[in-house]
Amino acid sequence: MTIHADTPPVSSATGRPLTKRGQETRRRLLEAAEQVFADLGYHEASIVKITEHAGVALGTFYLYFDSKQSIFEALVIDLNSRVRHSMSEAMAGATNRIEAEGLGFEGFFRFTAEHPALYRVVREAEFVSPATLKLHYERIVDGYRAGLDAAQRDGEIAAELDTEVVAWALMGAGELIGMRYLLWERDAEGRPPAKIDPAVLAGMSGFIARALRPDTTEGTDR
Amino acid sequence: MTIHADTPPVSSATGRPLTKRGQETRRRLLEAAEQVFADLGYHEASIVKITEHAGVALGTFYLYFDSKQSIFEALVIDLNSRVRHSMSEAMAGATNRIEAEGLGFEGFFRFTAEHPALYRVVREAEFVSPATLKLHYERIVDGYRAGLDAAQRDGEIAAELDTEVVAWALMGAGELIGMRYLLWERDAEGRPPAKIDPAVLAGMSGFIARALRPDTTEGTDR
Amino acid sequence: MTIHADTPPVSSATGRPLTKRGQETRRRLLEAAEQVFADLGYHEASIVKITEHAGVALGTFYLYFDSKQSIFEALVIDLNSRVRHSMSEAMAGATNRIEAEGLGFEGFFRFTAEHPALYRVVREAEFVSPATLKLHYERIVDGYRAGLDAAQRDGEIAAELDTEVVAWALMGAGELIGMRYLLWERDAEGRPPAKIDPAVLAGMSGFIARALRPDTTEGTDR
Amino acid sequence: MTIHADTPPVSSATGRPLTKRGQETRRRLLEAAEQVFADLGYHEASIVKITEHAGVALGTFYLYFDSKQSIFEALVIDLNSRVRHSMSEAMAGATNRIEAEGLGFEGFFRFTAEHPALYRVVREAEFVSPATLKLHYERIVDGYRAGLDAAQRDGEIAAELDTEVVAWALMGAGELIGMRYLLWERDAEGRPPAKIDPAVLAGMSGFIARALRPDTTEGTDR
DNA sequence: AATGAATGAGAATTCATTCAT
DNA sequence: GATGAATGAATTCTCATTCAT
Structure with missing residues (x-):
């Protein structure tokens, strides 16, 4: 289940370009989000669940996405x-x-x-x-x-x-x-x-x- | 926008049959729910909003429906x-x-x-x-x-x-x-x-x- | 340390007039807020601390005040x-x-x-x-x-x-x-x-x- | 708006004396802090904002100051x-x-x-x-x-x-x-x-x- | 020296539900 | 029947600080 981006100029929530490590983390978040949204739906899904699934800390989410809605839209x-x-x-x-x-x-x-x-x-x-x-x-x-x-x-x-x-x-x-x-x-x-x-x-x-x-x-x- | 029930043996959340006054209140709740759910969607809707719209007190809701989900299903x-x-x-x-x-x-x-x-x-x-x-x-x-x-x-x-x-x-x-x-x-x-x-x-x-x-x-x- | 109100038409955050019980709770929140703000300052104070001090649940706070700032202003x-x-x-x-x-x-x-x-x-x-x-x-x-x-x-x-x-x-x-x-x-x-x-x-x-x-x-x- | 220090033996957070370049960076941080604190107050100010204003990376801050409070005191x-x-x-x-x-x-x-x-x-x-x-x-x-x-x-x-x-x-x-x-x-x-x-x-x-x-x-x- | 990704405790706030009156 | 105060778990989001590069 790879996320192949239509959006190659991948950037963080603040608009900065990302390092390799950052891109990898962003990708993991998107994949986790796909899984979690698919399983639970939008409202039952939570950012905590997404970050747990992605294996990153809660705060890390906000380095890449502004909000639950924004990762949803990206997805x-x-x-x-x-x-x-x-x-x-x-x-x-x-x-x-x-x-x-x-x-x-x-x-x-x-x-x-x-x-x-x-x-x-x-x-x-x-x-x-x-x-x-x-x-x-x-x-x-x-x-x-x-x-x-x-x-x-x-x-x-x-x-x-x-x-x-x-x-x-x-x-x-x-x-x-x-x-x-x-x-x-x-x-x-x-x-x-x-x-x-x-x-x-x-x-x-x-x-x-x-x-x-x-x-x-x-x-x-x- | 009348709610004409398929379910004529209208009863309260506790299963008791309803008085006339009770049926009226239940109907008002359903109509309010239709309005509120339509305007806001399920998740943005809240029971407070439904009861306010219906002109009844919050607690009254639970005399007629078990939960938010149950009024949704009825609707x-x-x-x-x-x-x-x-x-x-x-x-x-x-x-x-x-x-x-x-x-x-x-x-x-x-x-x-x-x-x-x-x-x-x-x-x-x-x-x-x-x-x-x-x-x-x-x-x-x-x-x-x-x-x-x-x-x-x-x-x-x-x-x-x-x-x-x-x-x-x-x-x-x-x-x-x-x-x-x-x-x-x-x-x-x-x-x-x-x-x-x-x-x-x-x-x-x-x-x-x-x-x-x-x-x-x-x-x-x- | 009684709060003697300049504001006799005491009302809740939603603007409704309060029952006696409600007025009592509001008063306790204000007194707790005075204590907590005085001890800790505005920023170190938190709504949790205020409600704990007042002996009410967290959610209760929001029945009476919109926000930390609003109780502060009232105070x-x-x-x-x-x-x-x-x-x-x-x-x-x-x-x-x-x-x-x-x-x-x-x-x-x-x-x-x-x-x-x-x-x-x-x-x-x-x-x-x-x-x-x-x-x-x-x-x-x-x-x-x-x-x-x-x-x-x-x-x-x-x-x-x-x-x-x-x-x-x-x-x-x-x-x-x-x-x-x-x-x-x-x-x-x-x-x-x-x-x-x-x-x-x-x-x-x-x-x-x-x-x-x-x-x-x-x-x-x- | 130059910061003319009362404290000439300028040193880093670790206590080491600073190179010329280091002194310059420290100065820029202090000036940025003055601006940001003045505009936003202490609590609304954040280290990210200070470093952005100073044009340095976040981590750089901690080479010169121990904490938000310490730059505040220096200021x-x-x-x-x-x-x-x-x-x-x-x-x-x-x-x-x-x-x-x-x-x-x-x-x-x-x-x-x-x-x-x-x-x-x-x-x-x-x-x-x-x-x-x-x-x-x-x-x-x-x-x-x-x-x-x-x-x-x-x-x-x-x-x-x-x-x-x-x-x-x-x-x-x-x-x-x-x-x-x-x-x-x-x-x-x-x-x-x-x-x-x-x-x-x-x-x-x-x-x-x-x-x-x-x-x-x-x-x-x- | 400098960087910036990662962390996680802690904050404010919401709301379905309960229950004493 | 009706009321509305009280509850508290759960959620989103922030940010000072750490640390590997």
């Missing part, structure tokens, strides 16, 4: 860049847009299964840091939408679709499917599934394919 | 029954299933616009009371699914759809659309819209209609 | 009204203004000896609550000045004196004399004096009398 | 020697003792106007380092008193005055006048006065002159 942003990375990687092998959507969801679900923090943390962000939450969704939706727009231009999906609305709908669909079939699902021994049930993924992909496909017959769009 | 359940009522009412006028889905969403969005608490409160429930959250979603999804199953039997929607997966996807899609276009949207004066933008609703309905429509007669496409 | 104001009371009582028996000034100082020193908090607390107020400090000094100075003005009108003290400047000078003189000869003075056993050394008081009174006395001779000026 | 002592220097310089031109007192006050006020730190810092010393505070006052008072004693011997001031008490009284009077008319006074633009209002100085000098002047015999004054 959401980090997770966001990782999930998008995971999705675009998954979509790379697609031969057409509709297939790409399916693969994108697969990447999304894979990331979710491996990082349940994403869900928990993001959904709690609504009250904690609405702007960050918005940013998170918008970034994903923007990516979706760009793909849908391109596909529309190429005639691979129906021209009449409102790509923005569709992108938000797909985002929401994916989120709830992930919650239902990954976070809530338990096998016989009460363990969460390592990956999403292929049947569910197929059902989801089929649903999307049907919604997106261009209107039949001789001449398609508009 | 989620109440809201759930109200939103489902709102949706089925909206769907009543439909002439076919696909139209019904669109109308159902309209009802859902209308309720959301009028009761933003639903969103906020429900999404926070994940950590506060996961079982209640599950129950909330499952109740709605079950309704959806029953409709989809019936429609499938009647050939009004595609037979190959996995109705359970579709129901969860639609639930998620509706939730995020509502969040994006109702809760986050602001007009020029910074006021939230009273109802959802018809274009968005149309986009959403079209999206769903495309996804659900049966495959064209003689030869299914693709 | 300064209370002490101010008490010291002025003590001074005017002492001056009551005087047959002329110059004698009154001497007796006023005596009252001031007596109060200081009995309530060392006044000094300590007031002098620390400069950074903690400058407005309160100003108010404290101004109230005393205003009293002084009014007396001096009246005496001037009656020809009991020199007409050429700038009564405002003199009032501030006397206030400062009294303060430092009190500090030096009451707070810092220790007898053979290391105990503070119960009252000021009469010789010092005489020296001080003489000094003031000389400064204030009207210019000699036949006809007082103006 | 009080430095300020004390400077204010006394300023006063004796001002008194140098006097032709008699009573005039000298007036000029001394003028010097005191001038220093105060230029170095508001003196006040703020000294008055906070009561709890932080009582011994240092005592020392500060005693040094000034001793100077005063020596002058008064000499004047008494020469018959320039009244023989019956208790010079020690008078010296303390004058010290206190000067302090409060300075606080009131320099530190609290603000012109129309909210800026502090660069020097004391001449009318106040005259009022103060007159007050002192009256108090000190020898008793008439046949006809002394004016």
